[in-house]
Structure formats: structure tokens, C-alpha cells
Amino acid sequence: MVHAVPNIGTQPASEDDSATGAIRPQLAALIAESAAGDREAFGVLYRQTAGKLFSVCLGILGSRALAEEALQDAYVNVWRNASSFDVAKGSPMTWLISVARYRSLTLRRRAVREVPADIEAEYARLEDPSPGPLADAVASAEARALKLCLERFEEAPRKAVLLAYYRGFTHDELSRELSVPLGTVKSWIRRSLSRLKLCLDNG
Amino acid sequence: MAKRDDEYWRVKAGEYVLGTLSEREARRFERLRARDAYYCDMADDWERRFSPLGETLADTDPPPEIWARIERRIAEKPDAARLWDRLGFWRGFGLTAAAVAACLLAFVIVERVVLPPAPVTEKIAVLSDKSSAAWLVTIRQDGRRMTILPLREISIPSGKSLELWLVRGKGEAPVSLGLVPASGRRSVALPETAVRSWPRATQLAITLEPAQGWRPGTPYGQALFAGKITANPDR
Numbered sequence: 001m002v003h004a005v006p007n008i009g010t011q012p013a014s015e016d017d018s019a020t021g022a023i024r025p026q027l028a029a030l031i032a033e034s035a036a037g038d039r040e041a042f043g044v045l046y047r048q049t050a051g052k053l054f055s056v057c058l059g060i061l062g063s064r065a066l067a068e069e070a071l072q073d074a075y076v077n078v079w080r081n082a083s084s085f086d087v088a089k090g091s092p093m094t095w096l097i098s099v100a101r102y103r104s105l106t107l108r109r110r111a112v113r114e115v116p117a118d119i120e121a122e123y124a125r126l127e128d129p130s131p132g133p134l135a136d137a138v139a140s141a142e143a144r145a146l147k148l149c150l151e152r153f154e155e156a157p158r159k160a161v162l163l164a165y166y167r168g169f170t171h172d173e174l175s176r177e178l179s180v181p182l183g184t185v186k187s188w189i190r191r192s193l194s195r196l197k198l199c200l201d202n203g
Numbered sequence: 204m205a206k207r208d209d210e211y212w213r214v215k216a217g218e219y220v221l222g223t224l225s226e227r228e229a230r231r232f233e234r235l236r237a238r239d240a241y242y243c244d245m246a247d248d249w250e251r252r253f254s255p256l257g258e259t260l261a262d263t264d265p266p267p268e269i270w271a272r273i274e275r276r277i278a279e280k281p282d283a284a285r286l287w288d289r290l291g292f293w294r295g296f297g298l299t300a301a302a303v304a305a306c307l308l309a310f311v312i313v314e315r316v317v318l319p320p321a322p323v324t325e326k327i328a329v330l331s332d333k334s335s336a337a338w339l340v341t342i343r344q345d346g347r348r349m350t351i352l353p354l355r356e357i358s359i360p361s362g363k364s365l366e367l368w369l370v371r372g373k374g375e376a377p378v379s380l381g382l383v384p385a386s387g388r389r390s391v392a393l394p395e396t397a398v399r400s401w402p403r404a405t406q407l408a409i410t411l412e413p414a415q416g417w418r419p420g421t422p423y424g425q426a427l428f429a430g431k432i433t434a435n436p437d438r
Contacts, residue, residue, distance in 0.1 A: 039277070046270060051262025058263060060222075071265055072273050079277045089307040090251055097257035098250045098308050105222045143255035164221040165256050171223045193217035193249075194210065200252055 027092035028085075035082035042079055049093070050075070053100040060104035060168035070107050074100040101168075108168050149199035156180075157188035161196075164189065207241065216245035220253060236306065243306040250307060328407040329354075330430035337428050338383075338409065340367070346401040349380070352388045364414040365427070369397055370406040383409060404432050 027048065033041030053074060057067035077099055085095050150158055160178065163169045171189070175182040218224050219232045236242040330338040339352045351367065359365060368377040378400045381391060411424040 039274070042277070043270070043274075046273070050265050050269070052258065052260060054265040055260040055263045056257050059260070068265065068269055072269055072276065075273045076276045079273075086307070089247060091254070093258050094251050094254040095307060097254055101222070101257070102308065109226055140255060140258070142252075143259050146252065146255045161221065162256070164223045165253055166260075168222045170225060171218075172225070174223065189218060189221070189223055190214050193214045193221075196252070197213060197217075 027096075028087045031078075031082050031085045031092055031095075034079060035085070042082075045078075046075060049096055052093070053096060056097055056100045057104045059166040060101065060108055062167070066107055067104070070100065070104045073107075074103045077103065105168050145200055146196075149196055152199065153192060153195065157192045160185055160188045161192045212242065213245050213248075216242060217249045220246055220249035240306075247307045326401075326432050326434060328430040328432045330407055330409060330428040332428050336430075338430075340407055340430075342401070342432075346393065346398045348390060348392055350388060350390045351383050353384075360411070362414050363411050363424075365409050366412045366424075368408045368410065368426075369400055369404045370408050370429075371400060371403045372405065375403070377408070380407075382412075406431055 027045065030041045030045040030048070034045060050071065054067060054071050057070040057074070058064070061067045061070060074096075078096065085092070090098075150161070153161070156178070160174050163174060163177070169177065171182060171185050174189075175185045178185065215224075215232060219229060219236075222229075224232065232242065232246075236246055326342040328338075328340045328342075329336050330340065336354050337357060339354055340349055341352075342349045357365075365383045367380040367383045369380055370377050378397050380393060380397055383389070406429055408426045408429040410426050413424075
């Protein structure tokens with residue numbers, strides 16, 4: 001199975017999203033050095049983050065070959081546009097993940113994608129509640145908040161949001177895959193987004 | 204400006220970031236995002252909020268040859284074609300300046316809003332005058348159609364017009380690609396003579412010609428803008 005297993009806020013966090021935030025400035029520094037043309041720093045940035053970004057690409061593209069293409073494009077973009085990164089507007093990981101996601105979404109729209117046949121198994125893995133308190137403790141505060149808010153949703157709308165984020169499903173595809181009318185999917189997503197915003201703002 | 208429906212646009216931005224919008228709707232939102240910091244902030248906000256979903260994914264090690272391929276690609280010498288990858292270039296014209304500076308993912312947006320889809324675009328040329336880039340010309344894979352996009356305000360003296368030329372090697376006459384509009388994106392079909400000339404084409408140039416009575420086939424006026432033809436870096 002090529003897909004990584006997304007666990008919302010429960011995966012043992014890697015060093016760069018440590019709760020202390022101590023490593024984040026390091027990623028920002030590596031991006032700044034890349035912007036100045038330092039290939040060695042760019043190599044370190046790649047080694048620290050490529051595993052995460054590859055999982056993001058694999059999830060959306062569902063194919064190793066395409067995910068490898070997306071990953072390459074994403075890092076070439078990161079290299080060329082490193083000077084446009086501004087830590088005041090978002091964390092390094094937010095920026096890197098977004099670059100990888102948009103590139104993957106673009107390639108996905110171009111490619112004919114085979115939707116995983118076993119959609120139920122996909123959900124199960126999306127929502128695998130396994131790792132324990134230690135993992136929770138190291139996951140970032142943002143991740144915990146997001147997880148708590150998503151948990152308040154009903155199951156079906158939550159699945160729709162997660163499938164959209166991790167797999168890049170459009171409204172049409174969600175409707176087909178979840179066997180619900182398009183209007184229902186759209187209203188799930190819209191209501192989920194409204195509720196999510198409220199929940200994240202107010203805790 | 205009329206009061207915008209914050210709630211509506213916040214949800215639209217969220218759908219855009221999630222990726223559930225159709226290609227057409229996504230492009231429409233991107234155009235708004237490229238022009239206006241209002242949409243930019245909304246989308247940035249969702250990117251930040253959803254980011255933990257990606258950050259908590261388990262790592263998957265990519266095959267080792269990927270890094271070698273990335274290194275090879277970034278080692279390529281920057282040329283005119285790479286211009287569009289650098290934000291500074293886009294800041295030079297009004298289209299996106301304000302929003303671009305405000306957006307977390309400015310370059311992604313600019314690339315997608317301004318450029319036609321990559322697979323059909325084989326060659327590009329950025330035409331400049333002495334001061335800065337002024338036109339972006341993209342040529343479709345089969346060489347039969349091109350898109351001309353002015354990158355800034357161009358004023359044409361009255362009674363004059365601008366004509367685009369395909370410049371070939373030494374000793375060969377340039378081939379006219381027709382008159383160009385002073386504003387707005389324009390897509391034009393190319394004559395057979397032009398299609399046949401692409402393999403030996405090196406540059407594109409724009410000359411100032413009399414609006415009437417320009418002599419087809421021969422550049423008469425001075426060249427105002429010129430730029431090398433290069434392969435589309437987004438392949």
C-alpha cells in the first residue's frame with residue numbers, strides 16, 4: 001500500500017513540529033540560506049522535510065511515480081522561490097506542505113486518477129486512534145486543537161473533509177465515492193468549514 | 204468597494220485550500236487571490252489551520268534518486284525563462300503586486316493565474332525593452348497558436364501599431380506573427396510560414412510600425428522589445 005497513514009494529531013511528531021518550537025526557526029533559517037543560494041542548506045532542508053512532503057504527495061496522487069514527480073517539482077519551486085517565504089505569514093512547514101499540496105493537486109487534475117477501491121479501509125486509516133498520550137504531548141497545540149474540533153463533527157462530514165485534504169477529492173468525486181448527492185457533500189463541506197472556523201477561534 | 208460577504212468567502216477559501224473546487228472554480232478563486240489581499244488572507248488562514256493535518260502525517264522516505272534529480276534541476280543555469288519563478292519579476296507589474304506581496308504562497312498563485320496550463324505550452328519568451336520585461340509570449344506545443352500577454356501598461360503612439368516578429372538565424376528574414384494588442388491577453392492562430400519557422404527561431408521582437416500601410420513581411424520600424432525563445436521550464 002503506497003499511502004501513508006494519516007493520524008490526526010496523534011502521530012509521534014517529528015522533530016520539526018516539536019511543541020517547544022525550537023526546531024522551527026531552524027527550518028526558517030534553512031529556507032533563508034537556500035534563498036541566498038546555499039545548496040548545502042537546501043540539502044539539509046530536503047532531508048528534514050522530504051519524508052513529510054512525500055507522504056502529502058502520495059496521499060493526493062495515489063501513485064508513486066506521480067508523487068515523485070510532484071515532490072521534485074515542489075522542491076524545485078521551494079529552491080527558486082525561497083526568497084518569497086516570509087515567516088510572519090506562516091510557519092515553514094505550512095509553506096512547504098502547501099507548496100507540495102498545490103503541486104500535487106495540479107498534477108492530480110491533469111492525471112486520470114485511480115481512486116482507491118477500498119474506500120472504507122481508507123477511512124479506518126485516516127481515523128486510526130492508536131498512539132497514546134506521549135505522542136499527543138509532542139504534537140503541536142494547533143494539531144490538538146484541530147483534532148478536537150474535527151472530533152465534534154458527525155462522522156460523514158468529517159470523512160469528507162479529511163478525504164478532501166489528504167486525497168485531494170473534489171466535490172464531484174466525494175459525491176461519487178461516498179454515494180451521496182452532490183448537494184449533500186457541498187453542504188457538509190461548507191458547514192464543516194464554518195464550524196471549524198468557529199471552533200478553532202473559540203476553542 | 205461593496206461590503207463582501209465574509210462568511211461566504213471564508214468558506215469558498217476553505218474549499219479552495221481543501222481542493223474540493225472544480226478546476227474552473229479553483230482558477231476563479233486564484234484570480235481573485237492574486238489581485239486582492241482580502242482573498243489572500245482568507246486562504247492563508249486556512250492553509251495555516253489545516254497544516255497540522257499534513258504535519259502529523261508519518262514520513263515516507265522518497266527514493267534516493269529524487270534528490271539527485273532535484274539537484275540537477277536546480278543546477279541548471281538561470282535564464283530568461285526562470286524569470287517568472289522569481290517573485291521580484293512579478294512585482295514589476297500591476298496585475299498582482301499588492302496581493303502577491305501579501306500572500307504566503309504568492310508564486311504558486313502567480314504561476315497558475317498568469318500562465319496557461321503547462322503541458323500545452325512548449326516555448327515561452329519574455330520580451331523586454333531597456334528597462335524591464337513587458338510581454339510574455341507562450342507558444343503552444345504544436346507551434347500553431349500563441350498567447351501574448353502584456354506585463355505592464357504599454358502606450359502606442361497614435362497612428363502606429365506594434366508588430367510581433369519571429370527572428371531566425373543570421374541572414375534569414377524575420378517572419379511576421381501579426382499585430383499585437385496594447386492590452387489584454389490575446390491568443391492567436393499562427394500562419395503556416397510561422398509554424399514552419401519555429402525550429403530555427405531564436406528570438407521574438409516587437410517593432411513599431413505605421414498603423415496603416417505597414418508592409419507585410421518586412422519590419423520597417425525600430426525594435427522596441429525583444430526576448431529569447433526558451434523552453435517552458437514547467438515542461
